Amino acid sequence: MDSEDDMHDANDAESMDDDYYSGDTAVEYSEDDDDGDDDGDYEFDNDSVDSDDVSTSRRQQKNYIALKEADIRQHQENEITTISTVLSISRVDASILLRHYHWSVSNVHEVWFADEDRVRKAVGLLERPVVRFPNAKELTCGICFESFPLDRISSAACGHPFCNLCWRAYMSTSIDGGPGCLMLRCPDPSCGAAIGQDMINLLVSEEDKEKYARYLLRSYIEDNRKTKWCPAPGCEYAVEFVVGSENYDVSCLCSYGFCWNCTEEAHRPVDCGTVAKWIMKNSAESENMNWILANSKPCPKCKRPIEKNQGCMHMTCTPPCKFEFCWLCLGAWSDHGERTGGFYACNRYEAAKQEGAYDETERRREMAKNSLERYTHYYERWATNQSSRQKALADLHQMQTVNLEKLSDKQSQPESQLKFITEAWLQIVECRRVLKWTYAYGYYLPEPEQAKRQFFEYLQGEAEAGLERLHQCAEKDVQAYLGAEPPPTDFNDFRTKLAGLTSVTRNYFENLVRALENGLSDVDSQGASSKTATAKSVAAFGKGKSGRGKSSRAGGPSKNSDDHGFWTCDQCTYFNTRSLPTCEMCHQPRRNA
Amino acid sequence: MGPTQRDALSKIACNRLQKELVEWQVNPPSGFKHKVTDNLQRWVIEVNGAPGTLYAGETYQLQVDFPEHYPMEAPQVIFVPPAPLHPHIYSNGHICLDILYDSWSPAMTVSSICISILSMLSSSPVKQRPADNDRYVKNCKNGRSPKETRWWFHDDKV
Ligand SMILES: [Zn+2]
Ligand SMILES: [Zn+2]
Ligand SMILES: [Zn+2]
Ligand SMILES: [Zn+2]
Ligand SMILES: [Zn+2]
Ligand SMILES: [Zn+2]
Ligand SMILES: [Zn+2]
Numbered sequence: 189m190d191s192e193d194d195m196h197d198a199n200d201a202e203s204m205d206d207d208y209y210s211g212d213t214a215v216e217y218s219e220d221d222d223d224g225d226d227d228g229d230y231e232f233d234n235d236s237v238d239s240d241d242v243s244t245s246r247r248q249q250k251n252y253i254a255l256k257e258a259d260i261r262q263h264q265e266n267e268i269t270t271i272s273t274v275l276s277i278s279r280v281d282a283s284i285l286l287r288h289y290h291w292s293v294s295n296v297h298e299v300w301f302a303d304e305d306r307v308r309k310a311v312g313l314l315e316r317p318v319v320r321f322p323n324a325k326e327l328t329c330g331i332c333f334e335s336f337p338l339d340r341i342s343s344a345a346c347g348h349p350f351c352n353l354c355w356r357a358y359m360s361t362s363i364d365g366g367p368g369c370l371m372l373r374c375p376d377p378s379c380g381a382a383i384g385q386d387m388i389n390l391l392v393s394e395e396d397k398e399k400y401a402r403y404l405l406r407s408y409i410e411d412n413r414k415t416k417w418c419p420a421p422g423c424e425y426a427v428e429f430v431v432g433s434e435n436y437d438v439s440c441l442c443s444y445g446f447c448w449n450c451t452e453e454a455h456r457p458v459d460c461g462t463v464a465k466w467i468m469k470n471s472a473e474s475e476n477m478n479w480i481l482a483n484s485k486p487c488p489k490c491k492r493p494i495e496k497n498q499g500c501m502h503m504t505c506t507p508p509c510k511f512e513f514c515w516l517c518l519g520a521w522s523d524h525g526e527r528t529g530g531f532y533a534c535n536r537y538e539a540a541k542q543e544g545a546y547d548e549t550e551r552r553r554e555m556a557k558n559s560l561e562r563y564t565h566y567y568e569r570w571a572t573n574q575s576s577r578q579k580a581l582a583d584l585h586q587m588q589t590v591n592l593e594k595l596s597d598k599q600s601q602p603e604s605q606l607k608f609i610t611e612a613w614l615q616i617v618e619c620r621r622v623l624k625w626t627y628a629y630g631y632y633l634p635e636p637e638q639a640k641r642q643f644f645e646y647l648q649g650e651a652e653a654g655l656e657r658l659h660q661c662a663e664k665d666v667q668a669y670l671g672a673e674p675p676p677t678d679f680n681d682f683r684t685k686l687a688g689l690t691s692v693t694r695n696y697f698e699n700l701v702r703a704l705e706n707g708l709s710d711v712d713s714q715g716a717s718s719k720t721a722t723a724k725s726v727a728a729f730g731k732g733k734s735g736r737g738k739s740s741r742a743g744g745p746s747k748n749s750d751d752h753g754f755w756t757c758d759q760c761t762y763f764n765t766r767s768l769p770t771c772e773m774c775h776q777p778r779r780n781a
Numbered sequence: 782m783g784p785t786q787r788d789a790l791s792k793i794a795c796n797r798l799q800k801e802l803v804e805w806q807v808n809p810p811s812g813f814k815h816k817v818t819d820n821l822q823r824w825v826i827e828v829n830g831a832p833g834t835l836y837a838g839e840t841y842q843l844q845v846d847f848p849e850h851y852p853m854e855a856p857q858v859i860f861v862p863p864a865p866l867h868p869h870i871y872s873n874g875h876i877c878l879d880i881l882y883d884s885w886s887p888a889m890t891v892s893s894i895c896i897s898i899l900s901m902l903s904s905s906p907v908k909q910r911p912a913d914n915d916r917y918v919k920n921c922k923n924g925r926s927p928k929e930t931r932w933w934f935h936d937d938k939v
Contacts, residue, residue, distance in 0.1 A: 330888045331852060332793065333800045350888075357793070358887055361853045375888040377880070 251433035252448065254441040255415070255426045257405070263428075264408040267293050275300055280384035281313050283404070287370055291412040312373055312382030317347030329354050330376060342391065344374045346381035355391045359383070363396045367403040367410075419451045420444035436460075445621070457704035458625040466628035470567065476560065477567055487511055488518040499579035499616070500659035501534075501572070516569060524656065535630075535649045537565040566631040570624050576659075577620035583663065584613040591670060598675040608683055612662045612690045619655045619697050623648070629704060640708040647703050650762060651696040658689040688774075692760050695773040788849040790822055797852055801890050810895045822847050824891060825861070834903040841865050843898070844874075845891055855885035857928050858894060866908040869901060873918045875927040876901075877911065882928060 255263065270293055272282035288311045289295045299307050308315065321327055326335045329351035341349045350358070354375075362369040372388075374381040388400050409415045409426045418425045418440035425441045429448045437454040439445045445454035447463070455463045470477070484493045487503075489511040494503055501515040502524070512521035517534045524534055587609060596603045626648050633641055665685070668676055703710060755764050757771035758779055770777050790798065798821050805815055814827040824845040830836025842861040848854040858881050860874035869877040880889060880897055911917070921927075 332797055333804075334796075348888075354887065357850075357853050361850070375886045377886050377889055377893070 251430040251435060252427050252438040254418070254439070255409075255428055256441065257424065260405060260408055260426060264291075264405065267291060271296055277313070278384075278386075280386045281382075284313065284382045284384055285311055287404075287407055287411060291408055309380070312380040314345040314381050317343075317345065318379065318381075319347040319349075321347075321349070331358070342387070344381040344383055344387060346374050346376070346379045348374050348376040348379055348381070350375060352391060356393075359388055359392050360396050363388075363392065363399050363403075367407060369400060370403055370407055416448065416451065418442060418444060419446055454621065455625045455628075457622070457701040458629045462628055462632050463625070465632065466570075469563070469631075473563060473567070477564070477571075485515070485518070488513050498663055499576040499583065499620075500656055500663055501576075502656065502660050516572060524653065533645075533649060535569065535627075535652050536645050537562055537630075563631065566627045570627040573620045573624035573627070577617055577624065580613060580616045580620055580659070584610070584617060587613060591666075594670060595666075599669065599679050601679075608687045608690070609662070609666070612658060612686050615690050615694055616655065616659050616662060619651070619658075619693060622697055622701060623652055623655060626651075626700065626704065639711045643708055643711045644703070647696075647700045651693070651700045654689070654693040654696040654760070658686075658693045661686050661689050692774045696762070699772070790847060790851065791849050794847060794849065794851040795821065798847060801892070804890075805892060810892045810899075812899055813895045826891075826895065828895070828899065828902075830865075831899060831903045835905055835908055836865055836902050839865065843895070845894075852887040852889070855881055855928065856891070856894070857881075857926055858898075859927060865902060866910060867902060867905050868907065868909055868911055870911070871914055871917055871921075872910060873921055875917070875921065875930070882930075 267286055268279050268282045271277070271286055272279045274297065275282065275285075277285070285296055285300070285307070286293070289299065307313075324338070326337055327341045327349040328335050329341065330348060331350050331354035334351065336351045340352050342352055342355055343349050358375055359369070359372065362372050369388075372383040373379070374383065385400065385404065389397050392400070409417055414431055415426050415428045417423075418427060420440060420442050423440060423442040423444060427438045427440060427448065429438060435456065436447045436449040437445060437456045438448050439454070446452065447454055447456075447460060450460040450464065452460070452463050452467065483497075484495045486492065487494050487505040487509060490505060490509040492505065492509070494505055496503065496515055502521050503513050503515050505511040505513070513519065514521055514524050514534055519534065592603050592606050592609065595601070595606055595609075626644075630641075630644065630648065633644060635641070665682060669679055669682060754766060755768075755778055756762070757764060757774060757776055759776040760771060760774040762771055762773040764772050764778070768778070802815075802821075809815065812829045812831060814829075816825045816827060818825070824843075824847075826843040826845065828841045828843055830839040830841075841864065844859055844861050846857040848856065858876060860870060860876065862872065862874050864870050864872060864874040871877075876898065878897060878901060880886075880894065917930075921930075
């Protein structure tokens with residue numbers, strides 16, 4: 189089945205990811221954890237971690253861990269053991285106490301040692317019975333009011349007698365009512381004695397025992413401030429997060445990446461508020477936007493419908509037309525892809541400006557049209573990057589399960605030498621996600637902040653252009669080595685190109701992410717230090733606009749010009765600040781400076 | 782809402798109600814009178830306002846309907862209109878009292894409910910309807926049971 193395949197693939201991708209990034213995080217994690225309420229005994233799924241730590245430094249410490257059911261059980265058991273040992277109480281009492289205090293060991297310590305009596309009272313942990321019947325042979329059940337011999341009567345720590353049948357009905361009614369059964373108390377209205385799992389297990393049916401145990405396990409995730417279930421449909425893993433960490437993006441073992449804060453799909457560097465607004469907007473406009481999700485558009489030149497079946501945006505019409513165009517803006521691809529010395533501007537939105545006098549109605553109609561057009565621009569890019577990412581995930585899977593082996597065979601190279609291909613795909617998947625969210629960001633970036641907008645669009649455009657080159661190379665160039673007989677001999681050139689594009693694209697995106705996370709404040713700080721230079725260079729960022737969809741790209745600043753405080757890299761076209769001797773993106777030394 | 786519409790009492794419920802009835806006859810809560818009928822599933826009880834309180838000398842009627850799984854489930858208790866003017870009692874007779882809903886325990890009885898209701902009446906410093914009376918009563922049209930309400934219990938200082 190499709191979904192199972194995906195799941196499998198996802199796991200592969202994740203373990204891959206793990207051995208790339210995590211290194212010996214298990215130790216780091218517990219050091220990082222300043223809550224002090226953890227045993228620090230985190231276990232990672234270590235079988236996938238090999239000694240190859242190519243890029244351990246690439247991502248900072250994981251500030252979360254994903255938990256399988258066995259891990260959840262283990263964590264819960266460990267905490268119960270800790271509390272039971274330190275407080276010298278039974279495990280059942282420790283479990284009741286922990287649940288009451290949201291499974292926070294430190295919290296339980298604190299309140300217990302501050303005022304044990306008060307805590308016992310609040311939670312219902314009695315030290316001695318409140319009623320005793322020392323010489324009774326029979327007792328009356330407080331629910332059915334029948335008398336029973338003692339062996340058919342049970343009581344919690346308080347001693348209030350109820351017959352086993354009434355207990356069973358009482359407990360089962362509560363268990364049927366949901367997780368509230370974890371807070372069950374003695375039925376006597378004047379009594380608050382807690383009922384624990386031990387007593388439940390003595391009195392209820394097998395089915396109810398299981399339900400109760402399930403609720404108890406779930407409670408460890410749901411009542412806990414540090415943990416959440418993975419929101420992916422059908423996923424049963426949970427994620428434990430180091431509360432207080434700045435980066436909310438977490439990745440479940442099922443490979444679904446989500447934001448720990450708002451549980452939407454991972455959206456770094458865009459903040460949760462923007463994401464929530466954007467998702468609302470999308471559902472409000474969904475009817476207007478259906479057509480965007482259609483996978484076919486007329487070729488801008490010959491008008492025949494062209495189906496999009498690949499991840500990158502570079503479309504080539506079928507022969508004889510063969511027109512190469514951009515899926516998003518329908519402009520000629522020659523304006524987008526390779527270095528043109530100008531600016532990549534497909535990401536920018538510019539309202540069609542009409543000259544001449546408007547009457548009021550016309551102006552309104554125009555504004556309404558523009559606002560929908562503007563939204564459409566951002567939404568289409570957001571949605572297309574989303575589907576492009578899905579496609580990339582599928583391609584990655586195909587690569588890992590079929591094509592790597594094939595390539596290794598044809599090129600007589602061990603698969604370990606082909607890691608650069610997997611790395612490229614992982615980079616594409618991540619970049620499509622980031623790029624997608626930057627379109628939500630762009631939509632909400634305040635219009636009047638011209639300098640910021642231009643800076644943002646510049647960074648986004650560079651990143652996007654880089655990603656298109658990378659995606660195209662990974663998707664199309666590789667075909668030559670998979671199909672042709674005899675296999676081409678320039679495989680090493682392909683390796684150099686793809687690895688280079690991967691690294692350059694990663695730098696572009698890191699740069700973009702950093703800038704957005706700083707709220708594009710670089711524009712401000714530069715503005716403060718050297719106003720004129722920045723004004724000029726920012727104006728330069730904007731010039732590419734005129735090239736949108738056309739080929740009049742010469743309007744950009746000349747290459748290597750340093751009179752704006754920036755120089756353009758020969759290799760990757762990145763705009764570097766004047767003070768840098770090498771390109772910030774690709775580390776190419778600056779030429780003719 | 783009548784007994785015909787609900788499931789018949791379980792055997793456990795019948796036994797328990799028989800016992801409550803016998804106990805009531807021997808030892809009725811003071812201020813209450815059970816109006817004898819042959820219907821075990823619905824009790825109608827006369828309430829007399831306690832002397833020395835705002836409700837002294839007034840008489841009201843409580844209607845208590847028992848579910849199939851009484852006492853595991855709470856009975857439905859309402860005043861038959863006209864209901865007493867009280868900050869926790871709506872004009873349609875619904876009573877905002879936690880033991881009738883979330884805080885019900887099978888160890889409680891009709892008699893203990895009556896005592897709680899009388900104490901609620903006696904402690905009231907003012908005769909008035911709940912602030913949200915009109916809205917609530919309007920929402921209860923179509924015969925909604927108070928047990929279907931998600932009660933937000935009023936401050937018990939009143
Ligand atoms: Zn019993
Ligand atoms: Zn008790
Ligand atoms: Zn998951
Ligand atoms: Zn979020
Ligand atoms: Zn064409
Ligand atoms: Zn384009
Ligand atoms: Zn460069």
